[in-house]
Amino acid sequence: MRDASPKPAAGRDAAAEQEEVLYAPRRKLYVRAVTGIFAKWRWALVWLTQLVFYGLPWLTWNDRQAVLFHLTERKFYIFGWVFWPQDVFFLAILLIISAYALFFFTAVAGRLWxxxxxPQTVYTEIFMWIEQKIEGDHNKRQKLEQAPMSGRKLALRSAKYGAWALLSxxxxxxxxxxxxxxxxxxHSVTNFGFGPWELFWILxxxxxxYLFAGVMREQVCKYMCPYARFQSVMFDADTLVITxxxxxxxxxxxxxxxxxPRSVGKGDCIDCGICVQVCPTGIDIRKGLQYExxxxxxxxxxxxxxxxxxxxPRGLIRYSTENALRQHWGTKDIVAHVLRPRxxxxxxxxALVCIGFVWGLATRETLRVDVIRDRASLAREVEDGMIENVYRLQVMNMTETARAFSLAVSGLEGAKIDGESEVKVGPAATEAVTLRVLVPYDSGKPGANExxxxxxxxxxxxxxxxEKTTFLFPR
Structure with missing residues (x-):
């Protein structure tokens, strides 16, 4: 008798197979600790970056915080410099420098950053170090994971998660x-008086x-980081990569x-798998260069x-290039091809952009003046046949020294300021002053005069x- 039960469509089977390929289940990694020259370099960068990150807010400069991006005051303090919203040009230059640095270092030696x-690498290293100190090496961590819940396991997990939470x-x-x-x-910590936005951003x-460095780890680098996806277009056969x-x-x-090994028909690799055990993303470098x-x-x-x-001999796995491996180049040949036109x-x-950035900082103005005409009264005739225009001056003292500035007007014969001709501006502050400028009627032509x-x-x-502006005479 013919089986009348419905059979899955061929297209559905293909879709299921495709889904299995695209969505591989996560295999938890128990990364093995490693020592060596590159491990020392990584930890040197961990110490350097974290000393800078955690230490800068505690430094003082001119009786204030040395580095402070004060959003309320709309000022950025970086040691002796004070940047205002008008200095967004420097931020644009910094972004250009960052982009070219990314292109340059990636083309030379891959994913050095x-x-x-x-930060993902740095904090993952720190979190794994805490995990290793509390739970033990990779074998002990794996056994602890597979063991049933007990008082010891609960205590170790609580200590680890608590340390991660405090650091976070x-x-x-x-x-x-x-x-x-x-x-x-x-002060807010002592009385728990955080503002809503401060508390929100701390948490x-x-x-x-905590989530990225403690829980997701390699998943961030493999699936969330966009750099992992577009790095291949920045590599070529002469880029230094781990090979x-x-x-x-x-x-x-x-x-x-x-x-x-040649006497038994084998190569130098003893297939110990330690290179896979120490990899923070769990890949096998012996399969070739991979985006992970x-x-x-x-x-x-x-x-x-x-x-x-x-x-x-050392160097079975090393920094090299694809061309160097194929053509058996020495160090001099590798350096010569790394320093290629690109x-x-x-x-x-x-280098040019960095020089321009430094030059811009060195020649940056420390006094700025904005002149705004009073549009409610463009020009009017006052006593003694004088013509009056009213201006609003915004004087920006970009130094951290309180200063008194004298004000004068020029450009038309007999022009003068009616009233106070001096303005005092505090350190890194702005002061607005309204000025009445008087000019004899016969000193200019009808309309706009500079x-x-x-x-x-x-x-x-x-x-x-x-600072130039225009003075209006009635027609």
């Missing part, structure tokens, strides 16, 4: 201290630090220590240790601004 200085909250607090004065935040930034020397390492397999590789070089340190124990062009543009306001610091004659 990801492997050594990216402190990280969120430090982040907010860059935008809200640290002294105010510390928000702290929570995501496995397949010609030297294959065929891989176990053997006795010190045995010449963050360039941390942990596998190089691990493989070099194994090679030392086997009395084999990288030299990126480097030259980056005049200028001269603003000069009393204690520093070199600090002067000559």
């Amino acid at each position: 990801c492997g050594y200085a990216c 909250l402190w990280t969120g607090f430090t982040f907010v201290a860059y935008f809200s004065p640290l002294k105010e935040l510390l 928000f930034y702290g929570s995501f630090t 496995y020397d397949e010609e030297r390492g294959e065929p891989r397999g176990t053997r006795k220590k010190g045995l010449d 590789c963050i360039g941390c070089a942990a596998c190089i340190d691990a493989c070099d240790e194994v090679m030392d124990k086997m009395n084999y 990288t030299l062009l990126y480097g030259a543009v980056l 005049i200028a306001f001269d603003v000069k610091a009393g204690d520093d004659p070199s600090l002067t601004v000559h």
